[in-house]
Amino acid sequence: MLEHLTEQPKDKILEIMSLFRADTRADKIDLGVGVYRNAQGVTPVMRAIKAAEHTLWEEQTSKAYVGLAGDPAYAEAMVDLILGPNAPKDRIAAAATPGGTGAVRQAFELIKMENPGATVWYSEPTWPNHVTILKHLGMTARTYRYFDDETRAVDFAGMMADLDAVKSGDIVLLHGCCHNPTGANLNLTEWQAVADLIVAKGATPMIDIAYQGFGDGLEEDAQGTRLIVAACPETLIAASCSKNFGIYRERTGLLIAVTPGADHRARAQATLNHLNRQNYSFPPDHGARLVTMILTDEALRADWQTELEEMRRGMLDLRTSLADELQRLTGSNRFGFLAQHRGMFSRLGASPDHVKAIREDHAIYMIGDSRLNIAGLNDDTVPVLAKAIAEVGV
Numbered sequence: 001m002l003e004h005l006t007e008q009p010k011d012k013i014l015e016i017m018s019l020f021r022a023d024t025r026a027d028k029i030d031l032g033v034g035v036y037r038n039a040q041g042v043t044p045v046m047r048a049i050k051a052a053e054h055t056l057w058e059e060q061t062s063k064a065y066v067g068l069a070g071d072p073a074y075a076e077a078m079v080d081l082i083l084g085p086n087a088p089k090d091r092i093a094a095a096a097t098p099g100g101t102g103a104v105r106q107a108f109e110l111i112k113m114e115n116p117g118a119t120v121w122y123s124e125p126t127w128p129n130h131v132t133i134l135k136h137l138g139m140t141a142r143t144y145r146y147f148d149d150e151t152r153a154v155d156f157a158g159m160m161a162d163l164d165a166v167k168s169g170d171i172v173l174l175h176g177c178c179h180n181p182t183g184a185n186l187n188l189t190e191w192q193a194v195a196d197l198i199v200a201k202g203a204t205p206m207i208d209i210a211y212q213g214f215g216d217g218l219e220e221d222a223q224g225t226r227l228i229v230a231a232c233p234e235t236l237i238a239a240s241c242s243k244n245f246g247i248y249r250e251r252t253g254l255l256i257a258v259t260p261g262a263d264h265r266a267r268a269q270a271t272l273n274h275l276n277r278q279n280y281s282f283p284p285d286h287g288a289r290l291v292t293m294i295l296t297d298e299a300l301r302a303d304w305q306t307e308l309e310e311m312r313r314g315m316l317d318l319r320t321s322l323a324d325e326l327q328r329l330t331g332s333n334r335f336g337f338l339a340q341h342r343g344m345f346s347r348l349g350a351s352p353d354h355v356k357a358i359r360e361d362h363a364i365y366m367i368g369d370s371r372l373n374i375a376g377l378n379d380d381t382v383p384v385l386a387k388a389i390a391e392v393g394v
């Protein structure tokens with residue numbers, strides 16, 4: 001068997017990571033993988049995480065298993081963070097997962113197991129791993145239009161027209177905020193229209209929320225998700241702590257199932273526990289414990305929010321200066337969308353040849369679909385990128 005393994009398709013994000021590593025030019029700029037970096041190019045351990053780790057090191061007396069769904073206190077704190085004070089707690093089951101990807105995978109497995117005929121509708125484009133996991137699981141999927149290549153904003157009319165074909169029992173996958181890879185997001189009126197459509201069709205929404213706090217603010221970024229939960233009888237939510245707590249390698253995520261009624265909660269919890277047991281048994285605890293400590297301690301939480309807010313504002317400033325610099329260099333406002341987009345990413349709308357030229361001639365690495373990681377920039381590299389974009393003629 002092992003001598004004739006089939007070659008697996010390359011992941012375009014990981015591919016750019018290796019190309020970047022192999023480049024020996026000293027002034028190379030990495031705008032590829034979605035990892036936050038500060039002005040010094042460092043992905044810092046956040047202060048509150050360090051402090052919580054210190055306390056944990058001093059106080060933790062056992063590494064014995066916690067539970068198949070992780071610590072209920074973690075789920076409670078995260079549900080509170082995402083769904084706020086009006087969370088329908090009596091209808092909610094949740095399980096810790098290895099990162100947001102783990103939550104996405106478990107949600108897809110749940111759908112496959114319980115409703116094998118369902119079609120999963122995802123935005124075109126979406127995070128590539130959504131597509132490949134669905135394919136890996138042999139699930140039926142269809143796309144809906146999302147991004148207008150001309151305006152670089154949401155093609156809302158196209159999205160709604162495509163979603164009109166959703167059938168009862170289908171799943172509509174949405175990005176909670178900071179759409180990856182485009183950076184273009186729904187406004188609240190649009191969220192409401194999507195919620196109404198999902199309810200009218202008898203479909204189930206699934207929300208992937210991996211960047212809460214990176215867009216318009218912690219509360220603001222959760223509004224769409226909260227609106228969906230309030231409107232729809234049931235919702236699946238895959239949440240990640242990788243970015244907003246900066247604990248990427250700790251693999252800290254949560255799958256939330258908002259069931260149609262309190263009497264469905266216990267069965268849903270047992271199902272999530274079962275899925276965890278089948279895939280990896282007990283979920284990792286370290287990151288989840290740090291998140292719980294931070295969210296339930298007033299001082300740690302305040303410090304975390306301050307640092308997160310600094311990161312968010314930093315990214316917004318970089319967006320504005322890049323848009324301004326491009327306006328100066330090109331004499332047009334056609335890159336104004338960069339300041340309108342939110343989160344770590346923007347899709348520039350450059351052709352594959354442009355992306356290649358920017359990489360080969362200017363040592364600037366972005367994903368092949370022209371997604372760039374804004375957090376990979378700093379005040380010195382914004383003009384370098386703007387010049388490269390203007391020079392290759394995007």
Ligand code: LMR
Pocket residue numbers: 013032033034035127129180
């Ligand atoms: C990204 O989109 O770059 C991140 O979510 C990292 C990943 O795992 O792809």
